[in-house]
Amino acid sequence: MFDPVEKLAAFTRFPSVSADPAFQSGMEGARDFIASLLADSGFTVEVVPTPLHPIVLAKRDGDPTWPHVIIYGHYDVQPPDPLNLWQTAPFEPAVRDGRMYGRGAADNKGPLMVHLAAAVKVLRENPDLPLRITFLVEGEEEIGSPSFLPFLQERRRELAADFVLLSDTGSPNAEQIVITTGLRGIVAGEIEVIGPRSDLHSGVHGGAVYNPIQALAELCAGLHGPDGRVNVPGFYDAVLGVEDWEREELSRLGVSKETYRAFLGVNGFFKNDGYSPFELVRFQPTLEFNGIFGGYQGEGSKTVIPSRAGAKFSCRLVPDQDPIVIVELLEKTLRERCPPEVELRLRFGHRGAPYLVVPPGRSNTPADQPPTLARAFATAERAVARQFGKPPLFLREGGSVPIIADFKRELGLDSLMIGLFLPEDNLHAPNESFHLGVMAKGIEVSASILRSVAGAD
Amino acid sequence: MFDPVEKLAAFTRFPSVSADPAFQSGMEGARDFIASLLADSGFTVEVVPTPLHPIVLAKRDGDPTWPHVIIYGHYDVQPPDPLNLWQTAPFEPAVRDGRMYGRGAADNKGPLMVHLAAAVKVLRENPDLPLRITFLVEGEEEIGSPSFLPFLQERRRELAADFVLLSDTGSPNAEQIVITTGLRGIVAGEIEVIGPRSDLHSGVHGGAVYNPIQALAELCAGLHGPDGRVNVPGFYDAVLGVEDWEREELSRLGVSKETYRAFLGVNGFFKNDGYSPFELVRFQPTLEFNGIFGGYQGEGSKTVIPSRAGAKFSCRLVPDQDPIVIVELLEKTLRERCPPEVELRLRFGHRGAPYLVVPPGRSNTPADQPPTLARAFATAERAVARQFGKPPLFLREGGSVPIIADFKRELGLDSLMIGLFLPEDNLHAPNESFHLGVMAKGIEVSASILRSVAGAD
Numbered sequence: 040m041f042d043p044v045e046k047l048a049a050f051t052r053f054p055s056v057s058a059d060p061a062f063q064s065g066m067e068g069a070r071d072f073i074a075s076l077l078a079d080s081g082f083t084v085e086v087v088p089t090p091l092h093p094i095v096l097a098k099r100d101g102d103p104t105w106p107h108v109i110i111y112g113h114y115d116v117q118p119p120d121p122l123n124l125w126q127t128a129p130f131e132p133a134v135r136d137g138r139m140y141g142r143g144a145a146d147n148k149g150p151l152m153v154h155l156a157a158a159v160k161v162l163r164e165n166p167d168l169p170l171r172i173t174f175l176v177e178g179e180e181e182i183g184s185p186s187f188l189p190f191l192q193e194r195r196r197e198l199a200a201d202f203v204l205l206s207d208t209g210s211p212n213a214e215q216i217v218i219t220t221g222l223r224g225i226v227a228g229e230i231e232v233i234g235p236r237s238d239l240h241s242g243v244h245g246g247a248v249y250n251p252i253q254a255l256a257e258l259c260a261g262l263h264g265p266d267g268r269v270n271v272p273g274f275y276d277a278v279l280g281v282e283d284w285e286r287e288e289l290s291r292l293g294v295s296k297e298t299y300r301a302f303l304g305v306n307g308f309f310k311n312d313g314y315s316p317f318e319l320v321r322f323q324p325t326l327e328f329n330g331i332f333g334g335y336q337g338e339g340s341k342t343v344i345p346s347r348a349g350a351k352f353s354c355r356l357v358p359d360q361d362p363i364v365i366v367e368l369l370e371k372t373l374r375e376r377c378p379p380e381v382e383l384r385l386r387f388g389h390r391g392a393p394y395l396v397v398p399p400g401r402s403n404t405p406a407d408q409p410p411t412l413a414r415a416f417a418t419a420e421r422a423v424a425r426q427f428g429k430p431p432l433f434l435r436e437g438g439s440v441p442i443i444a445d446f447k448r449e450l451g452l453d454s455l456m457i458g459l460f461l462p463e464d465n466l467h468a469p470n471e472s473f474h475l476g477v478m479a480k481g482i483e484v485s486a487s488i489l490r491s492v493a494g495a496d
Numbered sequence: 497m498f499d500p501v502e503k504l505a506a507f508t509r510f511p512s513v514s515a516d517p518a519f520q521s522g523m524e525g526a527r528d529f530i531a532s533l534l535a536d537s538g539f540t541v542e543v544v545p546t547p548l549h550p551i552v553l554a555k556r557d558g559d560p561t562w563p564h565v566i567i568y569g570h571y572d573v574q575p576p577d578p579l580n581l582w583q584t585a586p587f588e589p590a591v592r593d594g595r596m597y598g599r600g601a602a603d604n605k606g607p608l609m610v611h612l613a614a615a616v617k618v619l620r621e622n623p624d625l626p627l628r629i630t631f632l633v634e635g636e637e638e639i640g641s642p643s644f645l646p647f648l649q650e651r652r653r654e655l656a657a658d659f660v661l662l663s664d665t666g667s668p669n670a671e672q673i674v675i676t677t678g679l680r681g682i683v684a685g686e687i688e689v690i691g692p693r694s695d696l697h698s699g700v701h702g703g704a705v706y707n708p709i710q711a712l713a714e715l716c717a718g719l720h721g722p723d724g725r726v727n728v729p730g731f732y733d734a735v736l737g738v739e740d741w742e743r744e745e746l747s748r749l750g751v752s753k754e755t756y757r758a759f760l761g762v763n764g765f766f767k768n769d770g771y772s773p774f775e776l777v778r779f780q781p782t783l784e785f786n787g788i789f790g791g792y793q794g795e796g797s798k799t800v801i802p803s804r805a806g807a808k809f810s811c812r813l814v815p816d817q818d819p820i821v822i823v824e825l826l827e828k829t830l831r832e833r834c835p836p837e838v839e840l841r842l843r844f845g846h847r848g849a850p851y852l853v854v855p856p857g858r859s860n861t862p863a864d865q866p867p868t869l870a871r872a873f874a875t876a877e878r879a880v881a882r883q884f885g886k887p888p889l890f891l892r893e894g895g896s897v898p899i900i901a902d903f904k905r906e907l908g909l910d911s912l913m914i915g916l917f918l919p920e921d922n923l924h925a926p927n928e929s930f931h932l933g934v935m936a937k938g939i940e941v942s943a944s945i946l947r948s949v950a951g952a953d
Contacts, residue, residue, distance in 0.1 A: 223702075225699070225799070235761050236762075237761070239760065240895065241784045241786060241810055242682070242812055242893075243777065243894050243895050244777055244894065245680075245777060245782040245784045245812050245894060246784075247760065247773040247774075247776055247777050248760055248762050248766055249765075249766045250766075252786075252787070252788045253716065253717070253784075253785055256713040256716035256717040256785070256788070256807075257713075259709070259710065260710070260713040260714040260717035260718070262710075263710060303692045303693070303696065304692050304693025304694070305692050305693075305705050305706070305838075306836060306838065306839065307706075307836060308705065308837065309837065310706075316703070319704055320700065323703055325698070325702040327698045327703075327707050327710075327801055328709035328710055328802075329698060329792050329797060329799055329801070330791035330792035330793050330800075331712070331788050331790045331791060331793075331805055332793040333785075333787065333789075334786050334787035335786050335808060336788075336808075340686075340786060340810060340846070341786060341787070342682070342684065342784075342786055343786055344784055344786070345785075345787065348788060350713075351791070351792060351793075353698055353797060355698065355702050355703070380762060380766065381762075382763065389797070436699075437700050437703070438697065438699030438700050439699050
């Protein structure tokens with residue numbers, strides 16, 4: 040008997056923190072656990088080495104004409120700090136009030152267990168189900184999935200499939216499930232402005248040199264126009280319009296601006312250029328400053344002209360912005376604007392493409408999608424309505440999960456992302472937990488999808 | 497026999513670091529030393545308590561009709577760190593190549609000893625010299641002279657004098673002495689911009705809020721106009737014009753722009769609005785950013801929208817800008833410009849007024865100055881020419897010595913500032929030293945001034 044709650048507790052017990060080498064044995068334990076569980080459930084398991092944390096690949100093969108679903112998850116978790124804020128120890132899972140507490144219970148061990156339990160269930164019901172299933176469980180999601188793209192490229196042939204099914208996104212509450220239809224891409228960078236060869240006395244030399252903080256402030260301030268839009272020529276050229284159905288879905292989210300404003304703790308929202316804040320975070324690209332630094336930062340004052348100053352920023356990109364093009368535009372614009380009296384150094388860090396899937400039947404300009412995907416979306420919509428009492432909302436999300444765009448670009452695969460996290464799950468924070476009611480309903484939804492894709496509903 | 501070099505070595509041996517309580521006994525040692533030396537030289541010494549480091553007040557009284565010169569100096573020094581960069585220990589004074597090495601040898605023990613040796617010399621030559629001299633030697637100069645103004649106010653009556661004589665400013669080289677005719681004032685402040693109640697995920701919420709770093713960058717960038725001038729309405733209203741004689745003196749400085757540019761290590765000078773860089777640092781006010789901070793500053797990237805960001809700045813003021821008015825203008829301008837979506841916090845720190853003395857006979861619009869001051873300036877000019885081979889340049893300086901403005905405002909006293917520091921003296925840096933040739937010549941110049949003021953030249 041496969042008890043998903045008991046399996047989740049056992050899985051959560053392994054401290055599989057990918058970011059910290061001290062947790063190596065926890066990583067191994069979680070990996071062995073999920074590999075064994077998949078093998079015991081009838082899958083052919085391969086543990087694929089990577090430069091860092093191996094990927095668990097588990098297949099139910101079959102006739103090549105059968106549909107093929109890839110189920111994605113990750114066995115690594117965020118660090119548990121600060122430990123003193125946990126009510127029970129992060130790696131001693133405990134059930135309280137219908138929730139399983141523990142680091143990774145929600146992100147992503149619980150949702151992964153949902154789909155595994157669903158697969159076990161449908162295959163027990165129908166051992167001859169005409170469906171190929173591949174579980175792909177990585178161990179580097181919390182550190183940016185550095186081994187994932189090379190893995191996809193290497194295994195391109197055997198990962199040919201109909202679509203990807205996963206739950207690594209959120210929903211607003213336990214009654215309203217969101218199926219995520221889009222993710223923003225990302226480009227991270229750093230601007231550094233270098234002035235005099237060393238810090239200078241601001242009395243003796245003040246007025247003679249271009250203060251690097253001033254040049255930096257001018258460059259940063261110039262990156263947005265008075266309308267709040269990113270002021271980089273060409274930045275919006277590839278941005279797709281928002282379709283009416285997307286705005287309609289969003290209008291059903293049921294959160295007021297005032298509630299959101301109070302949650303953020305701000306006096307008002309950013310300049311909106313005609314978009315609501317809910318639309319801005321989902322449909323529009325951004326350039327946000329993440330950090331700024333330079334000169335004296337201690338108590339009181341120190342009257343220096345600093346030698347250098349810098350700022351970190353990241354852009355969130357929307358379909359069809361290309362991270363490579365955006366980097367080129369930023370570089371060109373900043374170099375053109377930097378005053379010649381100072382030196383500009385630019386560094387660009389990680390980048391990921393945006394992603395968008397149009398749920399079949401929603402758009403006026405239907406995409407060319409495999410019928411299996413259309414069937415999976417339709418089944419998901421009905422099954423969510425049946426299990427949770429309300430149909431799901433199909434919404435884009437503001438965050439970035441670059442592997443979803445990688446699946447699309449490298450393998451041509453769209454993703455069906457069923458949001459099983461709730462705001463109270465405390466992802467990446469102390470007292471992370473997973474809602475066991477959502478878990479049980481999620482298993483039924485996932486089972487319905489698998490059956491339907493196999494033509495067995 | 498008063499050997500000034502030997503006395504300077506003994507004085508420099510005391511580690512009189514005012515900023516660090518660990519050096520308390522060094523402070524006491526230096527204070528006792530200079531007090532005893534003044535007493536042994538015939539002065540009536542009083543050690544005046546302050547909340548921190550006492551002031552040494554030493555008088556040669558006399559007939560109230562005699563001229564009265566105040567000689568200012570300080571017995572405290574900068575911290576000696578980093579110790580490993582000193583060729584010989586900072587508090588074990590050593591003579592090499594005609595220089596006395598040691599922390600405080602130049603700033604300000606050597607120059608103070610110059611004037612003390614000069615006073616001893618002229619009084620030995622003429623014990624009946626009709627001149628009142630008051631030495632005023634403080635111990636808090638390197639920490640901003642917090643006790644100085646209250647002391648001046650308290651002792652206003654007995655400090656009624658003709659002028660102040662001091663050497664706490666610099667000259668470009670051992671042949672070209674500068675007599676400093678002006679100092680810039682200062683206003684230090686900090687801008688803080690507060691946005692959301694905590695750091696936010698830049699994917700989930702990016703686009704909805706006014707990023708505090710962006711608001712800060714806009715505020716900072718807006719504080720200068722495209723011409724490089726400070727863009728605060730009213731900022732320049734009280735700025736006095738520069739007289740022709742000042743530009744002429746400056747043109748004789750003999751440093752090329754190219755030399756200065758290479759020294760600063762910049763590609764070019766700041767926007768000049770018609771002023772040369774040498775003029776900008778002396779004749780024009782500034783607003784310089786001293787530090788900036790906010791959000792993530794570590795390696796790589798962290799995609800947060802920070803809750804707050806801040807910048808430290810300081811303005812250098814020129815005659816007749818009033819620090820109190822400038823603070824009001826800055827506060828008003830920043831509050832008006834800050835977008836309402838974020839909260840602005842402003843803090844203002846230390847402030848000091850600018851200072852200007854017109855050397856008698858130079859200006860077309862002569863000031864109302866005591867004849868003693870005129871005589872002192874004229875004698876200084878001749879004595880410097882005789883001792884150093886070239887007449888001094890009368891120049892304003894870009895730095896701030898707020899006590900000089902305090903002397904003027906509280907007691908109506910102008911200052912005769914004879915620059916005895918050279919660039920190679922390494923003030924505030926490792927291997928500080930004082931040029932013993934400059935010292936010997938300086939004693940003769942000071943002696944000439946004292947004699948002349950007493951009518952005995």
